[in-house]
Amino acid sequence: MEEQIIRFCVAADGVRIAYATVGSGPPLIYVCGSPAHLEMEWRTPFLRAFLLELANGHTLVRYDMRGSGLSDRNVTDVSLPAIGRDLEAVIETLELERFFLLSLGELAGPIAARYAAAHPDRVAALVLFSSFVRGGDLVTAEKQAAVTEWVSSFGFPIFEFVDDPHVNAEQHRAISEIGRAAASYQMYAALLRTQYSVDLSGVLPGIRVPALVIHARDDRLVPFSSGREAASLIPGARFVALAGASPAAWAHSSALLPEIHRFLAEHEIPADGAWPSGLTGREVDVLRLVAAGRSNREIGEELSISANTVDRHVSNILTKIGASNRAEAASFAVRHKLA
DSSP states (O other): OOOOEEEEEEOTTSOEEEEEEEEOSSEEEEEOOSOOOHHHHHHSHHHHHHHHHHTTTSEEEEEOOTTSTTSOOOOOOOSHHHHHHHHHHHHHHTTOSSEEEEEOSTTHHHHHHHHHHHOTTTEEEEEEESOOSBGGGSSOHHHHHHHHHHHHHHOOOHHHHTOOTTSOHHHHHHHHHHHHHHSOHHHHHHHHHHHHTOBOTTTGGGOOSOEEEEEETTOSSSOHHHHHHHHHHSTTOEEEEESSSOOOGGGGHHHHHHHHHHHHHHTOOOTTSOOGGGOOHHHHHHHHHHHTTOOHHHHHHHHTOOHHHHHHHHHHHHHHHTOSSHHHHHHHHHHTTOO
8 A cells, every 4th residue: 555755844933744655646625624644644544535536636735733743843833824825835845846735624714715816826726624714703702712611621523523424433533533633732722713813805816726615514513604605706617516514524534535546636736847838727618629620708707707807818818828818828828738
């Protein structure tokens, strides 16, 4: 059986971050949104099976966020910018030019969304599961302090997190053990405070990469309405609703993984990691449809984006490839085997 390879890198503020790779193909970065433990997750059969399926056709990159797992534990700054530096460190260490970003809950969504909005030239596509717009919407203001205090004294209620008829007792036990080993109670509480302070209402509309938003209809931690709102704010995002209540991604493997793989296959990354003339993945999508003779209205309908957005993409494409009109753009697409 294929084994993961664990290495270490250092974030911009000096925090040592553990990361693991497995598989081969275009990079798929599993953004870490809560305390994790690379070794323990890999030794857990049902989690390893989930990760290997994720890695099918890709180089899966995972990491332990600061304050957890094999990464430096003695940290004080777990603000959103700080934990975002963990992701940046892994990307820069691996010298990745183009890659997919995968968020499977908790703070991974905000981390991935901020990165995708800031680096549309590097993110080929974005997948968000159990995502939200404002952390303050997850529980009432009155409950936030009480929940944080409870977690700092007794730990995160892992059993409630994975509660679902399809999650068995052995899986409950395994997730609880990993949760206890991954980080201190104080770390969980600090991350909750960070989560409650998140507001992505100004970030999501600025995402200009293909995005897939998936949410369980009865998600016990993040209301379905929050995921739907997140999808509505990302231009052209595709929204998929799943049956079930667990916010744990692996509990939805049979429905979730095919959706992810189908979406990523639609936004393939070129072998050298870059499209010609600095085109983004979304611009390549538009260019292919231009070459197919589609009008801007038809392109907008196919990609679920507005006509104004299509106009902007076409203008950017013509400038980047040095074309004067759509016919020359179509010729460029054929020459570069994009159509």
